[in-house]
Structure formats: C-alpha cells, structure tokens
Amino acid sequence: MTEVGSSRVFRWWFENRETGRITIAQFPNWPLFAIGIAWVVGLIASSGSTVADVTAAAGTGLWLFWGADELIRGVNPWRRLLGTGVIAWQVANLLG
Numbered sequence: 004m005t006e007v008g009s010s011r012v013f014r015w016w017f018e019n020r021e022t023g024r025i026t027i028a029q030f031p032n033w034p035l036f037a038i039g040i041a042w043v044v045g046l047i048a049s050s051g052s053t054v055a056d057v058t059a060a061a062g063t064g065l066w067l068f069w070g071a072d073e074l075i076r077g078v079n080p081w082r083r084l085l086g087t088g089v090i091a092w093q094v095a096n097l098l099g
Contacts, residue, residue, distance in 0.1 A: 037061075041058050041059075
C-alpha cells in the first residue's frame with residue numbers, strides 16, 4: 004500500500020468525524036474513572052463479601068455502559084470497534 008493509501012486508511016479509522024482531528028482516546032471519560040475506582044475497591048474488599056460482589060457487578064455494568072456509549076456515539080470507527088470489543092468481552096465473561 005502506498006504512503007498516501009495508508010494515510011487515508013489511518014485517517015478513516017482515527018479521524019474524529021466531528022472535529023477532523025485524530026482521536027484515539029478521549030478525556031475526561033467518567034465511566035473509565037468509575038471503573039478504575041470499582042477496580043481499586045474490589046482489590047481492597049474481602050473476596051466473597053457483599054462489597055466485592057457489588058463492586059464486581061458495578062464494574063461490569065460500567066464496562067457495558069462505556070462500550071455501548073462508544074458503539075453508539077463513538078467519533079470514529081476505532082472508537083466504535085473498541086466499544087464493540089468491550090461489550091463482547093463483558094458478555095463472554097458473563098456467559099463463561
């Protein structure tokens with residue numbers, strides 16, 4: 004693929020359709036911050052406790068929310084693919 008062709012492919016995947024800028028990650032991203040907090044609380048909580056169970060459920064719900072938000076409102080194909088992957092990952096965890 005030529006340099007021009009690969010540049011077009013890169014832009015198609017990562018160009019923010021609203022601003023025209025390259026977007027790989029977006030900040031602030033409150034669901035990811037909340038997932039991080041749930042993860043830390045889960046590390047501190049005793050295994051099998053109510054706090055650990057609630058934290059795990061909240062983490063899963065937050066991941067699913069984040070994935071759905073990216074799938075629906077993602078600003079480029081990369082963000083939408085990332086959202087789809089996170090949803091698939093969480094569904095596989097729930098089924099497995």
